[in-house]
Amino acid sequence: MYATNIWKEIAPGKREAIFDYNEGYKAFLSVGKTERRCVAESIKLAEAKGFRLVSEFTRLKAGDKVYFVNRGKNIALYVMGTKPVCEGLRILGAHIDSPRLDIKQNPLYESNGFALLDTHYYGGVKKYQYVTIPLALHGVVCKKDGSAVDINIGEDENDPVVGISDLLIHLSADQLQKTAAKVIEGEKLDVTVGSIPLDKEEKDAVKANVLKLLADKYGIAEEDFLSAEIEVVPAGKARDYGLDRSMVAGYGHDDRVCAYTSLTALLDSPAGEYTACCILVDKEEIGSVGATGAQSAFFENTVAELLRLSGDNDYISLRRAMQNSCMLSSDVSAGFDPLFPEVNDANNSAYLNKGIVFNKYTGARGKSGSNDANPEYIARVRAAMDENGVHFQTAELGKVDQGGGGTIAYILGNLNMNVLDAGIAVLNMHAPMEIVAKADVYEGYLAYKAFLAMK
Numbered sequence: 001m002y003a004t005n006i007w008k009e010i011a012p013g014k015r016e017a018i019f020d021y022n023e024g025y026k027a028f029l030s031v032g033k034t035e036r037r038c039v040a041e042s043i044k045l046a047e048a049k050g051f052r053l054v055s056e057f058t059r060l061k062a063g064d065k066v067y068f069v070n071r072g073k074n075i076a077l078y079v080m081g082t083k084p085v086c087e088g089l090r091i092l093g094a095h096i097d098s099p100r101l102d103i104k105q106n107p108l109y110e111s112n113g114f115a116l117l118d119t120h121y122y123g124g125v126k127k128y129q130y131v132t133i134p135l136a137l138h139g140v141v142c143k144k145d146g147s148a149v150d151i152n153i154g155e156d157e158n159d160p161v162v163g164i165s166d167l168l169i170h171l172s173a174d175q176l177q178k179t180a181a182k183v184i185e186g187e188k189l190d191v192t193v194g195s196i197p198l199d200k201e202e203k204d205a206v207k208a209n210v211l212k213l214l215a216d217k218y219g220i221a222e223e224d225f226l227s228a229e230i231e232v233v234p235a236g237k238a239r240d241y242g243l244d245r246s247m248v249a250g251y252g253h254d255d256r257v258c259a260y261t262s263l264t265a266l267l268d269s270p271a272g273e274y275t276a277c278c279i280l281v282d283k284e285e286i287g288s289v290g291a292t293g294a295q296s297a298f299f300e301n302t303v304a305e306l307l308r309l310s311g312d313n314d315y316i317s318l319r320r321a322m323q324n325s326c327m328l329s330s331d332v333s334a335g336f337d338p339l340f341p342e343v344n345d346a347n348n349s350a351y352l353n354k355g356i357v358f359n360k361y362t363g364a365r366g367k368s369g370s371n372d373a374n375p376e377y378i379a380r381v382r383a384a385m386d387e388n389g390v391h392f393q394t395a396e397l398g399k400v401d402q403g404g405g406g407t408i409a410y411i412l413g414n415l416n417m418n419v420l421d422a423g424i425a426v427l428n429m430h431a432p433m434e435i436v437a438k439a440d441v442y443e444g445y446l447a448y449k450a451f452l453a454m455k
């Protein structure tokens, strides 16, 4: 069903299904504040549905459910099909990293009676959106003895939160003359973490007190920040948004909304002819680079393992598996915002409550960096949606020349498979509080299930 409102003439029972499904999504988003937490939560959901880590298999056969984890930040899950793997897979891909502030390697300092943590922002953020809101700390501190300490401060209602200050309006005459890009600068995004001085300490006593607290509670010394990965993210749970509860407000919909819907579609799908896959990657917001990003060999390595465990050791089988595969590369679409209509081409925009969004191409300035899906393939996906009564729409990211953005689609496209950009429309993309429509979240899940069963 093309570009129609999901709530109009809705089938009996679907309203309840939409609201029920979103309770699960809100729980996932509330816990999944970092890529590591999303992987841990995905494993929990998958194991409850009978998925097992690859090392538990010596042989794979149709119907087996297997997953691979890469460095705790990237996961690939498969349901083995009846056809050989070399005939191709049905792949759902999304990213689980989100824009945020990362703690620097030498972060802790004292200034004028406060202890602060220096940060470097990750991904595209409007820096001014990160001040004067409650923030939480999540991550790991890895110690030289090989142990790792999990950090999770600011989510429990009894936890303290941290935050970044902004200038009071009364003294902002100069600041308010600056452009929005400069009003809060990157080096000013420092997180306040304390103000009590350690007794009998002369120099940097507040910093010393914070270090004592870290040592007592977590067994961490200052130099352990050298091998730590701590992310500063908006504190608090995902919540219903709107008086009619039709939307979800939360941090990290980009792209955990596509990750959760893709993941649960795979978990809930029966084994089919083609081996079905869901891959959740890290590092999309900074170019999909590195071992845990979409450009990593990890994905191909996992398919090579599937082939080996199915008794197929022919090198060409891996190449054929790639070439014969179909993928929906999912990432959020910019939802049409009634307060900012001027940046969109109304006929080629994504609208909340109209279902999953397909983007033939993304990119910027002349489609640069785009996968640009083949129309032959788009026709097959359209047919699969219509056969299953799934609401879908098409869009591009804003007006030509207004900006743009990339996704992981071209990376998998480079392996010579069919890839189409898909996703769920979001308002306030990359803000500490993003918005999606519950009906779209559920429709995304239905779309992914229909895709996995596509002939």
Ligand code: MN
Pocket (backbone or CB within 6 Å): 095, 254, 255, 284, 331, 332
């Ligand atoms: Mn994204």
Ligand code: MN
Pocket (backbone or CB within 6 Å): 254, 285, 430
């Ligand atoms: Mn993004």
